[in-house]
Amino acid sequence: MSAVARANRLTPYMFLAPATVVLVFALLYPIGYMVYASFLDWSPSQRIGEADFIGLRNYANLLTDAAFLESFWVTIKFAAVVVTLEMIIGVGLALLLDRNIRGLSLLRTIFILPMMIAPIVVGLMWRYMYHPTVGIFNRTIKNLGFEQGIPWLSDSTWSFIAVVIADVWQWTPFIFILALAAMQSLPRSALEAAEIDGANEWQKIVLIKIPLMMPVLIVTLLLRLIDAFKVLEVIMVLTNGGPGLSTEIVALRIFRTAQEFQELGEAAAMSNLLLIMLMALTIGMFMYTKIQEARTARMLKAAQAEDE
Amino acid sequence: MPKIQLDNLVKRYGDFEVLHGINLEMEENEFTVFVGPSGCGKSTTLRMIAGLETVSGGEIYIDGKPVSGLEPKARDLAMVFQDYALYPHMDVAQNMSFALRLQKAPKSEINAKVKDVAKMLGLTDFLHRKPGELSGGQRQRVAMGRALTRDSSTFLFDEPLSNLDAKLRGQMRAELALMRQQVQKNMIYVTHDQIEAMTLADRIVVMHGGYIQQQGTPAELYKRPVNKFVAGFLGSPPMNFLDAELADVDGKLVVKGSGFQIALPKECAHSLPAAAKGPVTMGIRPADLTYAPDASDDQSFHLQVVVSEYIGAQSVLICDCAGQKVEVELKSDTPIALGEQLRFEVNTDAIHLFDRETEAAL
The missing domain is CATH 2.40.50.140 (Nucleic acid-binding proteins)
Structure with a gap:
């Protein structure tokens, strides 16, 4: 091989090199660090080199740690409930507003405002609204003549509901925006064809619109699910996991393990478990779309060959 | 009684009038072709008959009944769209049977009907493919098939061949002419291609600028055009x-x-x-x-x-x-x-x- 040919062969890799370097340091290094830390019995007072290597013991401990398992269960419950509610409300709103209404763009801007507020602020805002005496909810309830307000943040059931409401308030707009965009890019003529074929509004939604939006909806769902599993700030500010462990989600558990219990290795192991779970979700999502695409491409090629 | 009648049909978008009072009578089982250059109002007229566009003035009668206030589904029409408008998530059989399934027709009847039409259009081998897995010509046939499986009295075609390449278009035109012999229904066909108009039509309606310029049999229009526009539009090479x-x-x-x-x-x-x-x-x-x-x-x-x-x-x-x-x-x-x-x-x-x-x- 001549020198020129060899240089040409290497050119693409040279273009890739800077991005690769950044990727390695910005992404792989911290993750590698975390994976390594999860094998250590490591307290913040030690340098990482001084910590004892204990293999998989951190992971083994987690599987029998009732508090961690409880936080895992709370997280799953929380993610399932908020994502379900957000999907239903978000897609429902999009269906309602998918028409030429005057001022729709203004309405859209208003709808996405919650998404743009920092989660800490959202948490504080809701904490004031949930306040047992001066909060707007309980004041309204009392003004309506009821003796008792709702123990928003002091009852384990109500506090779960309270954090769910706050999350739904903040993140439904995300789904609304994506669903509306997907809806407005649906092939108009297919909907007209359905109208001619005799479909009523409801049938058009259920039989045409929703199935056609499915790819976008699935991706949206997964994105929200991934985010919901990592939720932290709003809950930290609202309930700090309480009362008891009723709203202690995994991210909060990780934070407290590292910060309060000074168990960096164990916290790293928890993070890794969460990461593996989320990665499985993401990989599943990519594989699903890849397989679909490949199948369609293959069939299309065959069909075009038949036309020749 | 004419099967479909347009009485002084007007279409306005805001202050902008695009159809200026269309009067037309179509007889039973006639193949009527609306032809004209882009923007002449032919597709708008068809979509108004279908019920996909509102009527700004005048009236449409089907079987003597005014229909301009009715939903598309109440008009008993089947339509073939320019971009086929197939349901991407349904396979060919589901696409073709959609209307019948909505009508809750018996399953055996639906299957028989789909099988018949698929055979007629050469789609039997593709019944379980999705539209994305079909070639342009096959999609076109599915769009036809979807219209044919319904027993509508009237078929509307909105430039159904314009997305095909030249060779396939010629082939599909011939197939359409053949289908026309087997299916005796009212057909209204919109095209900008004068050859399609001449070869398929019982009656050609030449439109231009929101007006009907002339209507009649292909031979009448070819031999006795009423104005320079019609004379120049029909015939190849042009007059x-x-x-x-x-x-x-x-x-x-x-x-x-x-x-x-x-x-x-x-x-x-x-x-x-x-x-x-x-x-x-x-x-x-x-x-x-x-x-x-x-x-x-x-x-x-x-x-x-x-x-x-x-x-x-x-x-x-x-x-x-x-x-x-x-x-x-x-x-x-x-x-x-x-x-x-x-x-x-x-x-x-x-x-x-x-x-x-x-x-x-x-």
């Missing part, structure tokens, strides 16, 4: 138009322009109004000009060949007649050279004369 003057020369009625003076037949002289004398536009189709080196001066054109377009057996010659362009057809094996002067005899019965101002036929 030649020449600035000319209608005058009496030696007691004979002639049409003369720079480089030609052609005597009109006697019958023609009787049928023309006296006021017609003066400047006119003369129309003559390439097919009515014959290469004839020995033709007399008052029956022929002297043309200089500028461009020769070889098509196959025939060539189209673009010629110059004292500054005006004239297209003629000629057998390709005729030995001619560019720049040569040739004489073409005019079929004087086929001369069309149009008012220079109004462009109406005289």
Whole structure:
């Protein structure tokens, strides 16, 4: 091989090199660090080199740690409930507003405002609204003549509901925006064809619109699910996991393990478990779309060959 | 009673009127083709009949009943769309049976119907493919199939062949003509392609600028266009138009322009109004000009060949007649050279004369 040919062969890799370097340091290094830390019995007072290597013991401990398992269960419950509610409300709103209404763009801007507020602020805002005496909810309830307000943040059931409401308030707009965009890019003529074929509004939604939006909806769902599993700030500010462990989600558990219990290795192991779970979700999502695409491409090629 | 009737149909978008009072009657089982250039209002008219566009004025009658207030599904129509409008998430069989399934027809009936239509359209092997897995021609057939599985009284076609390549379009046009023989229904077909219009239609409706220019059988429109627009729109290669003057020369009625003076037949002289004398536009189709080196001066054109377009057996010659362009057809094996002067005899019965101002036929 001549020198020129060899240089040409290497050119693409040279273009890739800077991005690769950044990727390695910005992404792989911290993750590698975390994976390594999860094998250590490591307290913040030690340098990482001084910590004892204990293999998989951190992971083994987690599987029998009732508090961690409880936080895992709370997280799953929380993610399932908020994502379900957000999907239903978000897609429902999009269906309602998918028409030429005057001022729709203004309405859209208003709808996405919650998404743009920092989660800490959202948490504080809701904490004031949930306040047992001066909060707007309980004041309204009392003004309506009821003796008792709702123990928003002091009852384990109500506090779960309270954090769910706050999350739904903040993140439904995300789904609304994506669903509306997907809806407005649906092939108009297919909907007209359905109208001619005799479909009523409801049938058009259920039989045409929703199935056609499915790819976008699935991706949206997964994105929200991934985010919901990592939720932290709003809950930290609202309930700090309480009362008891009723709203202690995994991210909060990780934070407290590292910060309060000074168990960096164990916290790293928890993070890794969460990461593996989320990665499985993401990989599943990519594989699903890849397989679909490949199948369609293959069939299309065959069909075009038949036309020749 | 006409099957479908448009009574003074008007369409406005805001203040902008795009259809200016369309009046039309379509007989039972007629194949009607709306043809015209882009923006002439033909698709809008079709979509109003379908119920996909609201009616701004006038009324549409189907079977004598006004339908402009009815939903599309209440009008008993089937429609084939330009981009096929197949349901991407359903396979071919589900696409074709969608309407029947909505009507809750018995499963056995649906299956039988789908099988029949699939067989007729050559789709039997593709029933379980999704539209994304079909070629353009196959998708087109599925769109037809979806319309055919329904027992609608009326079929609407909105430029169904315009997304296909030339070869496939010709093939599908022939298949449509064949299907037409098997399926006796009201059909309304929109196209901008005059060849589709001529080959498929029982009745052609030529539209332009939101007005109907003329309607009639293909032969009527071809032979007796009412104005210059219709004359120029139908026929390929298109009719030649020449600035000319209608005058009496030696007691004979002639049409003369720079480089030609052609005597009109006697019958023609009787049928023309006296006021017609003066400047006119003369129309003559390439097919009515014959290469004839020995033709007399008052029956022929002297043309200089500028461009020769070889098509196959025939060539189209673009010629110059004292500054005006004239297209003629000629057998390709005729030995001619560019720049040569040739004489073409005019079929004087086929001369069309149009008012220079109004462009109406005289």
